Amino acid sequence: MDQPTPATAGDILMTMRPAAFIDRDDTLIATRSVTAGTDHVGDLLDPRQVELIPGAAEGCRLLSQAGLPLVVVSNQGLVARGRGGLREVEAVNDRLRLLLREVGVELAGLYYCPFHPLGRVPAFKGEHAWRKPSEGMFTAAAAELGLSLSSSWAIGDSPRDVVSAVTAGIPPGHAVVIGKGPGIFYRDLVDVAKVVLERRRQEAAE
Numbered sequence: 001m002d003q004p005t006p007a008t009a010g011d012i013l014m015t016m017r018p019a020a021f022i023d024r025d026d027t028l029i030a031t032r033s034v035t036a037g038t039d040h041v042g043d044l045l046d047p048r049q050v051e052l053i054p055g056a057a058e059g060c061r062l063l064s065q066a067g068l069p070l071v072v073v074s075n076q077g078l079v080a081r082g083r084g085g086l087r088e089v090e091a092v093n094d095r096l097r098l099l100l101r102e103v104g105v106e107l108a109g110l111y112y113c114p115f116h117p118l119g120r121v122p123a124f125k126g127e128h129a130w131r132k133p134s135e136g137m138f139t140a141a142a143a144e145l146g147l148s149l150s151s152s153w154a155i156g157d158s159p160r161d162v163v164s165a166v167t168a169g170i171p172p173g174h175a176v177v178i179g180k181g182p183g184i185f186y187r188d189l190v191d192v193a194k195v196v197l198e199r200r201r202q203e204a205a206e
């Protein structure tokens with residue numbers, strides 16, 4: 001009787017897909033502008049306040065249609081700081097999933113890290129391998145979802161989004177920051193998606 005051929009490392013690599021890793025706060029949804037003037041700027045806890053940033057829906061749709069699984073990776077140190085609980089974070093995450101689903105986008109994964117070294121909630125106080133700029137969320141997602149980090153992309157609004165992605169093994173040229181400011185070349189997710197799609201077309205043609 002024929003024995004099944006064991007999978008080689010090469011076979012496994014061939015089946016691993018690139019993904020788009022996307023930061024949540026101020027990359028997909030507005031938090032600083034929504035919480036401006038409060039004593040908790042940047043900490044979004046109310047799902048009714050969740051709104052997609054201009055370009056986020058279309059950018060996600062383009063990336064998703066190009067066959068890239070979308071994985072959200074988000075620091076939520078506000079849990080450690082006692083601003084809110086896991087339930088509030090999950091409610092905001094659920095609202096984000098819903099808003100994206102309404103434009104035809106299904107997330108492949110959503111990872112967040114509730115820890116913070118300066119936290120005051122004992123269960124979440126401390127450094128954690130998942131907390132950006134560490135790379136734990138990327139490597140956990142890659143292992144769970146069968147993703148190839150060396151061909152993935154990462155999009156965020158902060159240098160720590162880039163550092164965590166590159167530390168995980170995403171090429172530096174594939175880890176980008178969106179927004180305004182010196183040295184930022186992408187205004188929004190649509191800008192990034194167009195470049196990703198063009199690069200993938202070029203690579204497929206090579």
Ligand SMILES: [Mg+2]
Nearest residue numbers: 023025026157
């Ligand atoms: Mg952010």
